[in-house]
Amino acid sequence: MLSEDRIGEECGVFGMYDLDGGDVARSIYYGLESLQHRGQESCGIAVSDTKGPKGKVFSHKDMGLVNEVFTGEDIEKLAGNIGVGHVRYSTAGSSVRENAQPLVLNYVKGTLALAHNGNLTNAPELRQELAYTGAIFQTTIDSELIAYLIARQRLKTGSVEEAVALAMPQIKGAYSLVIMSPRKLIGARDPHGFRPLVLGKRDNAYIFASETCALDTIDAEYIRDVEPGEIVTITADGQILSNKTRCIPEKEHGHCIFEYIYFARPDSVLDGQSVYDARIKAGRFLYKDDPIDADIVAGVPESGNVAALGYSMESGIPYGQVFVKNSYIGRTFIKPGQKNRESSVKVKLNALNHAVNGKRVVIIDDSIVRGTTSDRIIRMLRDAGAKEVHMRISSPPFLWPCFFGTDIPAREQLIAYNKSIEDIRKIIGADTLGYLGLNRLKELVDNKMSICEGCFTGKYPEEPPTDDIRGEFEA
Numbered sequence: 001m002l003s004e005d006r007i008g009e010e011c012g013v014f015g016m017y018d019l020d021g022g023d024v025a026r027s028i029y030y031g032l033e034s035l036q037h038r039g040q041e042s043c044g045i046a047v048s049d050t051k052g053p054k055g056k057v058f059s060h061k062d063m064g065l066v067n068e069v070f071t072g073e074d075i076e077k078l079a080g081n082i083g084v085g086h087v088r089y090s091t092a093g094s095s096v097r098e099n100a101q102p103l104v105l106n107y108v109k110g111t112l113a114l115a116h117n118g119n120l121t122n123a124p125e126l127r128q129e130l131a132y133t134g135a136i137f138q139t140t141i142d143s144e145l146i147a148y149l150i151a152r153q154r155l156k157t158g159s160v161e162e163a164v165a166l167a168m169p170q171i172k173g174a175y176s177l178v179i180m181s182p183r184k185l186i187g188a189r190d191p192h193g194f195r196p197l198v199l200g201k202r203d204n205a206y207i208f209a210s211e212t213c214a215l216d217t218i219d220a221e222y223i224r225d226v227e228p229g230e231i232v233t234i235t236a237d238g239q240i241l242s243n244k245t246r247c248i249p250e251k252e253h254g255h256c257i258f259e260y261i262y263f264a265r266p267d268s269v270l271d272g273q274s275v276y277d278a279r280i281k282a283g284r285f286l287y288k289d290d291p292i293d294a295d296i297v298a299g300v301p302e303s304g305n306v307a308a309l310g311y312s313m314e315s316g317i318p319y320g321q322v323f324v325k326n327s328y329i330g331r332t333f334i335k336p337g338q339k340n341r342e343s344s345v346k347v348k349l350n351a352l353n354h355a356v357n358g359k360r361v362v363i364i365d366d367s368i369v370r371g372t373t374s375d376r377i378i379r380m381l382r383d384a385g386a387k388e389v390h391m392r393i394s395s396p397p398f399l400w401p402c403f404f405g406t407d408i409p410a411r412e413q414l415i416a417y418n419k420s421i422e423d424i425r426k427i428i429g430a431d432t433l434g435y436l437g438l439n440r441l442k443e444l445v446d447n448k449m450s451i452c453e454g455c456f457t458g459k460y461p462e463e464p465p466t467d468d469i470r471g472e473f474e475a
């Protein structure tokens with residue numbers, strides 16, 4: 001899907017602890033670059049030296065892409081062998097520097113730096129509770145609430161990992177966390193496992209990352225996924241401690257299926273499931289369940305490409321490219337608002353007349369949110385001479401919002417709400433329109449894996465908030 005009508009992932013996280021004492025900022029930088037698809041609004045790195053003064057943290061964060069925010073000099077200044085990094089996506093109002101992560105919190109036990117991917121569903125209640133007991137907030141993000149709760153629990157308990165375990169029952173919703181204390185690096189995941197988190201190793205350094213593609217980028221080997229509900233602690237003497245007291249039965253897990261359809265990079269493997277394989281399967285199912293005769297099948301770049309390949313494999317229709325994407329558009333030119341949104345599609349994509357002229361085209365996209373770009377895409381293909389345009393979507397229609405770390409909006413904003421597929425087909429101007437069947441979602445991954453498919457069915461693994469609280473504190 002194109003950015004004009006895209007769904008935002010709330011964030012990507014990365015943490016690294018080099019037990020041999022080497023600096024980690026450069027590797028964190030590259031790790032964050034490979035997680036850039038998970039958030040483009042702001043980013044940051046916080047590091048510390050475990051042999052230096054306890055709790056002295058250097059951090060740098062700002063609005064913008066990783067390669068815009070950090071210069072070589074910035075990275076040089078971030079000296080330390082333990083650190084966390086973050087890339088953030090946010091809804092428009094909250095796109096301010098104060099809300100960039102990692103959050104660094106000083107308290108009596110030292111310093112905590114925290115990077116969070118997800119959304120808490122009880123953030124307003126927690127914020128009120130904490131505010132009434134004297135907390136003063138520097139940001140409007142719910143990640144700060146987690147940091148506060150951990151810091152408070154730490155005063156009552158012997159270790160930071162125990163404090164995380166005590167804080168977890170107080171927070172509801174989706175969270176994959178990487179936490180740096182003066183001498184330990186911790187990765188933790190909410191009990192449902194909405195968002196991914198993996199553990200890797202390079203030489204004598206341990207790494208937590210949102211996706212395996214970040215491990216590949218820095219030449220680290222994958223060790224395993226942090227399990228839903230698990231707290232994994234890397235200690236100064238190289239132990240990997242695991243606390244599973246917050247884990248729940250596997251059948252209650254809720255791995256976000258949309259990670260596989262759209263959010264994650266196709267070269268990542270999350271919870272043992274290849275994102276690429278899931279997308280190939282989605283493309284195959286689209287043809288199996290709703291075949292159409294055509295001359296060429298192509299994806300809306302980039303996110304529709306792998307499913308389009310799967311469609312081609314299943315159907316025998318040649319896979320091709322029908323759009324050229326300009327990847328060098330300055331983001332500052334893309335302004336919110338319908339009028340600008342529409343015109344920017346053309347700036348970003350151009351139809352390949354020679355590939356399309358006189359052809360029957362199947363075009364695959366991962367989803368339709370508001371439908372503001374699908375009609376442009378189809379019109380561009382027709383203008384380029386396409387004889388027929390058949391649109392296939394590698395997910396079922398969005399019918400419900402997401403409260404667990406993405407910004408799938410309220411129902412009224414979703415094109416499929418209150419409309420039939422035929423209505424949508426007419427609006428976007430396709431010859432035919434087909435979506436992935438709901439029954440196919442589980443088949444994209446291991447059937448035994450318990451998934452969240454709430455934005456398609458309205459059935460979430462955890463009770464959603466009664467109000468749409470997501471904009472409340474600009475979280």
Ligand code: SF4
Pocket residue numbers: 194255256257258259401402403404405406408452453454455456
């Ligand atoms: S509601 Fe949709 S996007 Fe949100 S976690 Fe569930 S599957 Fe993922």
